[in-house]
Amino acid sequence: MLGARAWARRREVLGFAAVGLVAYAVDLLLFTYLRGPAALGPLTAKALAFVVACTVAYAGNALGTYRHTRPSGLRPYAAFFAVNVAGAAVQLLCLAVSHYGLGFTSQRADILSGAGIGMALATVLRFWGTRTWVFRTEGRFGSWTG
Numbered sequence: 801m802l803g804a805r806a807w808a809r810r811r812e813v814l815g816f817a818a819v820g821l822v823a824y825a826v827d828l829l830l831f832t833y834l835r836g837p838a839a840l841g842p843l844t845a846k847a848l849a850f851v852v853a854c855t856v857a858y859a860g861n862a863l864g865t866y867r868h869t870r871p872s873g874l875r876p877y878a879a880f881f882a883v884n885v886a887g888a889a890v891q892l893l894c895l896a897v898s899h900y901g902l903g904f905t906s907q908r909a910d911i912l913s914g915a916g917i918g919m920a921l922a923t924v925l926r927f928w929g930t931r932t933w934v935f936r937t938e939g940r941f942g943s944w945t946g
Contacts, residue, residue, distance in 0.1 A: 815865030816927055819857055827853035854884045866935030876934050883929035887922035894918030 827849045834845035858880045862871050871877075891914055898904045898913030 812865060812931070813927070816861065816930065819860035819865055820923065820926075822860060823853040823857035826856045850884075850888065854881055857884070861930060861935065866930075869935040869937055871935060880930060880934045883926055883934065886929065887926040890922040890925055891915075891918035894921065 830852055831845050831849035834840045834848060835842060838845070840848070855877075858877055861880075862876070894917050895910060895914035898917075899910055904910075904913065
């Protein structure tokens with residue numbers, strides 16, 4: 801049987817994942833709309849979709865997963881945004897290493913490295929950064945693993 805700390809950690813991980821899925825859907829749908837009917841360029845569309853998805857993710861985590869931390873002011877949002885930019889950089893780095901460094905240039909390899917491996921590593925970074933720097937709980941010491 802799981803103890804109280806294990807249940808709390810499980811709820812935290814599941815809440816973070818649920819919010820992340822909603823933010824991912826917002827990013828994908830908005831990017832698709834901005835590239836299609838709105839006819840924006842790919843970088844502009846992606847940048848706007850990223851900012852909106854980050855805002856949705858922050859609100860979901862602040863009002864849901866980490867509501868007990870009571871974040872206030874711009875500092876938590878700025879830290880959350882920075883953590884998400886770092887996660888995006890991890891995804892791009894995985895793609896760049898695979899495509900340009902290792903020479904795996906097929907579409908399948910790009911998807912696996914960027915959206916597969918890169919997304920997995922970025923999600924771990926985002927979870928750790930969000931819990932450590934954005935929604936820190938007073939009195940919580942150590943890593944999320946124990």
